[in-house]
Amino acid sequence: MSFSLLTPEFIVERNDERCIRCQVCVRQCANLVHMYDQEEDRIVADDSKCVNCHRCVALCPTRALTIRRNPLEFKENANWTTSAIREIYKQAETGGILLTGMGNDRPYPVYWDHMLLNASQVTNPSIDPLREPMELKTMLGRKPEVLNVEDGKVKEKLPPQLKLEIPVMFSAMSFGSISFNTCQALAMAASEAGVMYNTGEGGLHKDLRKYGKNTIVQVASGRFGVDVDYLQAGAAIEIKIGQGAKPGIGGHLPGEKVMAEISQTRMIPIGSDAISPAPHHDIYSIEDLRQLIYSLKEATDYQKPVSVKIAAVHNVAAICSGIARAGADIIAIDGFRGGTGAAPLRIRDNVGIPIEFALAAVDTRLREEGIRNQVSLVCAGGIRNSADIIKAIALGADAVYIGQAALIAIGCHMCQKCYTGKCNWGIATQDPNLVKRLNPEIAARRLINLLHAWTHEMKEMLGGMGINAIESLKGNRLMLRGIGLTSRELDILGIKAAGE
Amino acid sequence: MATIYARGMHYKDLNEMIKKLVKINEKEIILKNVQGQRYIGDGIQGEYRITIEGTPGNDMAAYMDGPTIIVHGNVQDATANTMNDGEVIVHGNSGDTLGYAMRGGEVYIKGSVGYRVGIHMKEYMNKKPVIVIGGKAGAFLGEYMAGGTIILLGLNAEDPQKMVGSHCGTGMHGGTIYSRLPIDSFKLGKEVMQIPADDNDMESVNIYIMKFCSYFGFDYDSVRDRRFWKIYPYNKRPYKNLYAY
Incomplete structure (x- = not known):
């Protein structure tokens, strides 16, 4: 040897x-x-x-x-x-092929760190969130062109909306890539905090159906665990087209991880590889995407918003315009720093674009075309703290997804070895001896603590800017200034330079 | 029995009417003059029968879970998409991606089918999806197939070269394709092999061939006139050695 x-x-x-x-x-x-x-x-x-x-x-x-x-x-x-x-x-x-886990760790610029927030001085008062009401509630979904009010009530029936207490959701992470205890912790925390978690493409475990009101169920190219009951079990449905860590690449859960519980949840035999093809083979165009969106709406009687998740790639603005026109209620854009349980290293480190640019470009494009009201934008991929969230919302997001930050909150140490299935912290593993190391109640408490802390911080930042509702910050790019950016970068982000 | 005249109707209204009939326990629904309306039988559950006269649109019987749909005409793309249970019987041809990710139930097509039929079909416990194709099939038949059975009869194609397109069984890692006529090896994906079906194999498909013949009026003996060919994957883990751990 x-x-x-x-x-x-x-x-x-x-x-x-x-x-x-x-x-x-x-x-x-x-x-x-x-x-x-x-x-x-x-x-x-x-x-x-x-x-x-x-x-x-x-x-x-x-x-x-x-x-x-x-x-x-x-x-x-x-x-x-x-x-x-x-x-x-x-x-x-x-x-x-070299494999890796979690998000891109290469020293590309982090544009969040090149944007600074505004605060009120003299000419407008700042607001103290400890003593004055501050609204972080967020509704995701298609908004009508005009709101007709009659006798103090909205006249038309609004399209279905997802209600979030704060503009933060837990990203799609499948049962398979993460352990059952991790899924349960995310579900419990989302439920208590009044936000959403996302099943990923691994189906929905029967014991987690009770958290349905706070669940987004995902439909990906492999259609694992997808049946009518699954589609109806959640508050919204997300079509997964792509993922920031591996745009254009399918998924592949190796057979050795497909044990009894996963087999049941994905509805595939024990020990068989769960292969998600790179494309949905019924979607080769925007028209085809529309067909899948409406097949899901038909199956759920138009009661649930349908989200479409894509990776941030070069033509993201035009693609999102198409997705909005295809009838999506929500578009989730996952930047190139987005996490993963397993991705080819070269893809993770070299494909896709920063979420900051993608988000700004999409928001600008949808506004220019007059269709920004037709979809909500969810920003994902490397959101690290409450300031990133506030900056994302000022750039044009309605809400953010956090995945890696949530896992770090429950003990992940970013060793990037999720794909080995030997996660010593009980997160990215199916080994029962390792899974039991993660106590779902304690993990859920840590997640709730994190969201509480971020809620306070977001309110402080909003108050400092003299804003008392997150809605007023949405796409309010005057609240941002760039530092250390070229004028081209400032143009794309649609923000002024510090000092301007 | 309830009859709906679908001419000029929007699919949303048509499907709403069907769901209303089902709610009042109607067991026999007939749709006449169907003109390409999409999503007929999308996500419906229970035990009842819908008979369609005309041409239903894309995604017919998508996510369907139990009922039977009989079509007197052709079906278009993505019929039986992610279907879970029930039966689809088509007295005509089918478009592309028939039975995409289908998990259960049976689909019988009298005529021919388009591309990527049975793609990513899968089976789970007692659920074993079956597609029987009377005529020919396009390229990528059974691509990524992970379970279930496709039976290709090629009744209108005595020339085996023209019975199926290229890349048959590409990426296949479960399930079986039975073909009445041998498939040229250059048309098969590298993940599959083809051998003559044995008695046990034939025993397992007889029931579906019998049903096919009775639905469409074919003579069973002349369809079962020879030993079929069996196409199945070398292993369940085609990509096992692809990665460096």
């Missing part, structure tokens, strides 16, 4: 004076890094297996462990970086 040229990425450091040989680390690591040597009465580590997920570090009762990046370096080379060399070694050894 030939030896591997891949040296360990990380080094496990153990303070032997602190180590009490309790072997918690040995039991906790699904990657089998730690081993107890009975003869020597000490614990040794195989660094090469470590993914730096901090599970052992966090659970070590004597804080004896730390993980460091392996200081071993190749000869300095600006072109042939360590990762460039390592990736070639790996492919030369396996002949396989």
Whole structure:
């Protein structure tokens, strides 16, 4: 057998004076890094297996462990970086497509960090949200051209709307890519916070049907778990066309993860690969998309808004104009930093465009065409905090999806190894011993805490701008100023430079 | 029995009428002069029968879960899309993507079908979808197929070369295609192999061939005049070795 040229990425450091040989680390690591040597009465580590997920570090009762990046370096080379060399070694050894998890980690500019928010000074008063009412409630769905009111009531029947207490939803993450306990935590948190979570394309587990009012059910090209009952179980239906982490690429849940519960939820046999083709093979045009949208509306008697999720790609504005005209009630745009349970590395790191540009371009285009009222825009892909949300809404979003941020809230450490199924935090795994590490109640509480904290922060930022309803911030790009951007970038974002 | 004259009607109104009839427990619905209205029988559940005279539009019987639809005419694209249960009997031809992601129930087409028929069909527990095609099929028959059975009779094509288009069974990782005539190997996807069907195989498809013959008035013995060919995937995990872990 030939030896591997891949040296360990990380080094496990153990303070032997602190180590009490309790072997918690040995039991906790699904990657089998730690081993107890009975003869020597000490614990040794195989660094090469470590993914730096901090599970052992966090659970070590004597804080004896730390993980460091392996200081071993190749000869300095600006072109042939360590990762460039390592990736070639790996492919030369396996002949396989490189996989990765979570969002694009390359040092592309983060445009949220190049936008600054406004605040009121002298000429208009700021508002203190602690003492004055502040409205974050958001309605997603098609809005009529005009609102005819008679006797204080809206005359026509409004198209179906999704009501959110705050403009934040949990992104589509399928049961399969994440564990049941994670799905349950998201459902519980969405339910308590009055927002939505999204099933992803893995179907809806029977035990989660009770959270239907706060569920968006997804229909993707593989149609896993899709039947009439599923379509009717949620508050809205989302057609998944694309995903920011892998635009133009299908999905593929390997057969070994398709165990009893997943088989039941996806409605496929145990052990069979769940392959989602790259396109929906009944959609080759906007007209075809319209057909799928209306087949879903017909199946649910026009009671539920239909969302269409696409990845942010070069022609996103024209595509979204088509989607709006095809009858979608909501368009979700997923930027190139969007997360994933598994994606080819080259696709994740090289395909798609930043959500900030995509969102601005789409909002501008829909306004220019006079059809912005026909759809709500949901922005996704790398939203990290409440300021990103406020900036997204000022750029033109109605609401945002958070996926990675939600998982970090419940313990994800961004090791990007979701595709191995060995998530030590019980999130991206189907191994029952790992899944049970995540307590759904505690995880839901952490998610609710995060949303509460963000709610307060968003209100503070709004109040500072002298705005008391999120609706007044929507597409209000005067509240943004660019910093460190070219004039072309400022044009596309539709914002002025700081100081202008 | 209730009859609806569909001429000039918008699909939304037509489907609303059908759903209303179903609600009052009507078991036999006849639609006359159907003129391309889409979504007929979309998402309907229960046990009843709809007979269509004319040409229904795209997505007929999509997500359907139980009822029977009989069409005296041709059907267009995406018939039986993600169908869960029930039966579709078409006294004519079908357009493209018939039975896309179909999970259960049976579809009988007297004539020929278009492209990508049975794409991503799947089976689950006691649900095993079946499509029987009397005539010819277009390219990509059974693409990504993950379960269920497609029976291709090729009754109007004694020339096997013209019985099915190219890329038959491409990406197939479950289920079986039975063909009355052998399919040229250059038309088969690399994921499948073709062997003569054995007695057990024939036993499993006889019932569907019998039903096909009785629905459309074919002579069973002349349809079952030879041993069929069986097309099935080499393995359930075609992409197992694609990735570097």
